[in-house]
Amino acid sequence: MKRLRSLLPLLILIALGIALVASGALKHFDPHNIAREQADLHAEISAHPLFAALIQIGLMTMAIATGIPGAIVIVLAGGMLFGIVAGTTLSAIGTTLGALILFLASRSAFSHGSGEPPALVAKLRSGYHAYPVSFAMFMRLVPFFPFGGVTVALAWLRCPLWLFLMATATGGTVMIAFETALGAGLTETIAREGTISLNIFAHRRVLLPLLGMAVLALAPIVLAQLRRLSRAKAEG
Template sequence: MSPPSQNATWLRRLPILVILLAALIGAISLRDDLSFQTLARHREDLLAFRDAHYLWAVLAFLAGYVLIVGLSLPGGTVATLTGGFLFGLFPGVLYNVLGAGTGAVLIFLAARSGFGETLSRKLEGAGGAAARLQARLRENEWSVLFLMRLVPLVPFFVANLIPAFVGTSLTRFAVSTFLGIIPGALVFTSVGAGLGEVFARGEAPDLGIIFTLPVLLPLLGLAALAALPMFLRAIKGAR
């Protein structure tokens, strides 16, 4: 029989291990089910259920979005489009941010409890380049956290794990996540809100819109604003 301390360690690691297993299974078996084509096939049923049971539709949507993000299943973008399609730009964007942010916090807590706290202590005690990198990240924590959310090059799942592994506090992670995902959520929710016309034409939505200049430039401007304290701190340190 394992010592109690070992049992407690495995219990702490169980949530993140379940998430990793679910992510692997979902990537293999659910990619075709959680897709834009599935949304297109069931759009009339979804609209009918929303019109007949609005509150239940909202709760079911939030639970599904949290489940998709919390277990790192494929379909996060489709979920955001669905929020816009069913509930419009507003309150659709509110539901999207709430669902995505809550799921991200759950991953963060699972990763921090399972491996993050141990890894963070090891990095601190190891010294050398790893400890210096961790110290630099903590010095510029707010800037780094917002940059990971604002710049669309960082995968959402990775942006949930890195803060857990370097010892970020729950408050800072939650604040930067819920605020940092708002600009991207606005873009994709607006695309979802216009899906009625896209469905009528038999087309697929243009998700590359986030990389067009009218959308990308404001995002890069927000990213530059988030990075400004980091650059000012670096200049001050150089002096």
């Protein structure tokens, strides 16, 4: 019974995510639809700025907390409708809140493991705990890692809450800033080209800065290993 109670928050989030995807609600945030209705949506935002901001935060919170694929379209919509600065701020707040909910639910699900963990699990956790900050930042900054998957992985690795929030608020915001900036320019792109492809996120102008920051996050680990090798050679 305790095991079921610990799993219940995560199961509820999974069920909400499945329902959200099945409802087709994310189709309303397709950039082409936003571009067609942008004038009306901007008028609504101007008339109800606080309500509009809360909607953007709430949508991002729900999308990230449930781990659904396609949450990026909400970030793009935020860039198109609110601009780079406001869009990044609102989406980052929602992302951090949603990630916190998913992290706590995942940590609850993993909290009642019994007995000694398998050797591989123990080795992975010990490796992570040797350099927790570098690993947490690396996982958040690499764009190929699913955001929800990283959140669950950090909960499984027993990442401290303060470190999880720091890595999510910084690394997550960096990624959102790139995506929001792309979203802010999509209206002009759609008007000029008639359509867009999400392949733009594979462009080197997007990937290289993120990968560069991810490499920097691993720098302390690399330096520590080099010092260890140097010390071993000196002693040998």
